[in-house]
Amino acid sequence: MPSPIAHFSLIIFFRPNVRHGGGWTGWRRATFVLGIVFALMAPDIDVLFGLLAGECVGMFHNGFTHSLFCAIIFAAIFAIVGRMLWPLAWVTIFRYAMCAYCSHVIMDALVWNSRGVQMFWPLTGVRVVSPIPIFLGVRHSVGAPVWVHLVTAGTELLFAVAVWLVCRMVRDRSRACSAGAANGEN
Numbered sequence: 001m002p003s004p005i006a007h008f009s010l011i012i013f014f015r016p017n018v019r020h021g022g023g024w025t026g027w028r029r030a031t032f033v034l035g036i037v038f039a040l041m042a043p044d045i046d047v048l049f050g051l052l053a054g055e056c057v058g059m060f061h062n063g064f065t066h067s068l069f070c071a072i073i074f075a076a077i078f079a080i081v082g083r084m085l086w087p088l089a090w091v092t093i094f095r096y097a098m099c100a101y102c103s104h105v106i107m108d109a110l111v112w113n114s115r116g117v118q119m120f121w122p123l124t125g126v127r128v129v130s131p132i133p134i135f136l137g138v139r140h141s142v143g144a145p146v147w148v149h150l151v152t153a154g155t156e157l158l159f160a161v162a163v164w165l166v167c168r169m170v171r172d173r174s175r176a177c178s179a180g181a182a183n184g185e186n
């Protein structure tokens, strides 16, 4: 799997939505950000299963919690709780949760030489892995040397920068379109 650097870098895509809640109190913004952070990493709750079973943390990793089915269940619960916290429509919160959760599942499938994720559980337990990897991934379980972890961290920092640049480009383009439309109206 990619490290949290890559997973958390996507939170920037949710930033406009935090800004959109300009009238929110501090705790609302804080809980929203924490909620999205949680949703971005939620599939990895399966590492606890290994600990609870007295096995290694990777025993049940990338299993059924990394499925689209679990994403829907998670997003529904997330939306019910989120509706009590934030002045957003249920379907909007559901969409945020789905995007965050599914981004994690897809990114885990994009790791080089990984065992893949059970993306389509319970229809099939087959593990899905992309033939075109993007991430080197974290390799604790194989006892990789330190330099491999450094390469992983370095490439994922580059990924985070690329995400930031794309987000900024989209935002600037959107602002330019809005300004153009406003000028056209005048």
Ligand SMILES: [Zn+2]
Residues within 6 Å of the ligand: 001, 043, 044, 062, 066, 104, 108
């Ligand atoms: Zn994962």
